[in-house]
Amino acid sequence: METQTLIYLFVGASFALYIGIALWARAGSTTDFYVAGGGVSPVMNGMATAADWMSAASFLSMAGIIAFSGYDGSVYLMGWTGGYVLLALLLAPYLRKFGEFTVPDFFGARYYSKTARVVAVICLIFISFTYIAGQMRGVGIVFSRFLEVDINLGVVIGMGIVFVYAVLGGMKGITYTQVAQYCVLIFAYLVPAFFISFMITGNPVPQLGLGSEVNDGSGLFVLQKLDLVLQDLGFAAYTDGSKSTIDVFCITAALMIGTAGLPHVIVRFFTVPKASDARKSAGWALIFIALLYTTAPAVGAFARLNFVETVNEQDYATAPGWFHNWETQNLIAWNDKNQDGVMQYRSGDAFAGAPVFTGETGPSGQRLVSNADAVGENEVYVDRDIMVLANPEIAALPGWVIALVAAGGLAAALSTAAGLLLVISSSVSHDLLKRTFRPDISEKGELLAARIAASAAIMVAGYLGIYPPGWVAQVVAFAFGLAAASLFPPIFMGIFTKWMNREGAIAGMVSGLGFTFLYIAWFKLWFPELDRPQNWLFGISAEGIGVVGMVLNFAVAIAVAKFTGPVPLHVRQLVARIRIPKGAETPHMH
Structure with a gap:
């Protein structure tokens, strides 16, 4: 059977399975829609959490970032896995014991304020849309290559699939x-x-293979060979890092702390029957996540090695079929600078800026770009998001x-997109409508408002997928920074202090989110030409600035709380109830 036929078969079968499950588990009540009825078993919830967590970025x-960044890519591994442990041990059981539907529910009750709830909703929507842009872009990349459609059409198809099982099934169908x-x-x-x-x-075993000798008779280990091959081509050694220590620390910390503030992951712990199940x-989710995360470094290293060996010094006329397949999707390109018909893969840019494809062909057969005037020897452009799919x-x-990889890539992107859409829709219908502006709504x-909100969110997500601000994992890193700077401090202080009041929490959230967003927008949206280490605050990049936003959030919140009113008695009792183990086995629904 031809590969393309197999792709249609695998992807079609997986979609049929997802939609079938969504229809079978269709939400019939708001409890089903928001928290899957609150009766999901720990193992099943662990698996669903892992899928929700391991997005298109993962x-x-x-692995694409690790393939091209080498040692520098380790910040994503350390930050995301460490952050999950932080969330699981520090926040999840307490939030589950609080026993409501959403993260803004916690803000509304703990900070005894509709304003705190609304500010939390705004932060949450900001974070979720930033994150979802990366997921929809991932969906478009997979569809464009494997179903042989334009990336933008791929995003639209993905929107349609998510619409069916997120809008109909709610959290029950999604789980x-x-x-x-x-x-x-x-x-x-x-x-x-x-x-x-x-x-x-x-x-x-890839985890062991990464530390093994290459079986080409050279006696070199995988990373030794990769270092030598890349240095010969003018690249930095794969095992050397280029980021400063402060930036590595801040990016890792922002990813960790941001994980603990991600609403679509937190809400998963509301779906189990009791706090001990959270x-x-x-624990189960960590095991399921580790299977992929411990494999990613090996996948990245093997992908880079294979890529160099199959592309560099290859005659374009006899280039492998996969190169032309991705080339037609404008995700890989060759610019024959010296007109010799041979692809030279070196350090540097093949084009002046990102390639703009004209659809014409040059004298050597390559697909021309309109700005093919970059200096240097490198002739090959590759979008790093394709490496796992092309591997x-x-x-x-x-x-x-x-x-199988095509079906897996779509599963990863769609699972997280659905979780994010549900968080957005429940924030609008439950937190803004039911709990703030329309308390008398039936x-x-x-439920109808939740489905309408989910539908609107899908449209916005699709737009962000078609016009994404950066490649997938980078966009996702910004979402984590925003989460670290806005939601984590008030959640942490809301659980572990009795004296943090509503004024402090609100002021902290606004300042942390505002500072972090403006910093990211300054360097990534408004003035990307200034995005250089010498221009960064304290030498910290936009990916790591969420840590500074978090510190600002804590500082402003504590300062404001000291000069404003005390926390009501019933709220202090709520904090004590959340943190005392007695009664932790009580089912949460009231």
Whole structure:
């Protein structure tokens, strides 16, 4: 069977499974829509959390970043996994014991204020839309290559699929769909990794293969060979880092702390029957997440090695089929600068800025770009988001493995997109309508409002996917920075202090979110030409600035709380109730 036929078969079957599960588990009440009825088992919830957590950034981009950044890419591994542990141990059980539907619910009750709830909703929507832009972009990339459609059309198709199971199924449909998506995405990630590790090192376990000798008779270990190959081409050594220590620390910390403030992950712990189950499901999720995260460094290293060996010094006329497949999607390109018909992959840019494809062909057959006047020897442009998807093709693996990876990439992007959309819709329908502006709304009206809000959110998400501010993992890093600077401090202080009042929490959230957003926008949206280490505050990049925003949030909140009114007695009693183990086994629904 042809590879393209297998891709249609695998992707079609996985979509049919997701939609079938969503229809079977369709939400019939607001409890079903928001927290899946509150009766999901820890193992199932752990699997769903892992799928929700391992987005397109984890599946598509992380190994791509590691492949091209080497040591510098380790900040994503350390930050995201460390952050999940922080969330699981520090916040999740207490929020679950609080026992409401959403994160702004906690803000509204703990800070005894509708204003605090509304500010939390604004922060949450900001974070979720920033994050979802990366997911929809990932969906577009997978569709464009494997279903042979334009990236923008791929985003639209993805919007349609998410619409069905997020709008109809709510959290109940999403939870059971995400269990299936986890199984698909982890199988799709591990199978090619086993194949490629065995081909390069003779060891089928990628985690061990990364530290093994290359089976080409050279006696070199994988990372030694990669260092030598890249340095010969003018790149920095793969195992050397270029980021400053302060920036590495801040990016890692922003990703960690941002994880603990991510609303679509926090809300997963509201779906289990009791607080002790929140800890158990967090433990299971960590195991499921570790399967992918411990494999990613090997996937990145093997992908870069294979890419160099199959592209550099290759005659374009006899280039492998995968190169032309991705070239037609404008995600890889060659600019024959010296007119010799041979692809030179070196350090530096192949084009002046990002390539703008004209659709014409040059004298050597390459697809011309309108700004092909960059200096330097490098002739090859590659979008790093394609590396995981292209890896099986580069390694010439069987067609069914390529089809499996296509299905896995879509599962990763769609699972997180659905979770984010649900958070946005529940914030609008439950927190803004039911709890703030329309307290008399019926349950049926609230459910309808949630579905309308989800539909509107999908439209905005699609637009952001078509016009994304950066490549997938970078966009996601900004979402984590915003979460670290806005939601984490008031959640942390709301659980572990009795004296933090509403005025302090609101002032802290506004200042942290405002500062972090303006800093990111300054360097990434308004003045990207200034995005250089010498121009950064304290030498911290936009990816790591969330830590400074978090410190500002804490400082402003504590200062304002000292000069404003005391916390009411019933709120102090609420904090004590959340933190005392007695009664932790009580079912949460009231």
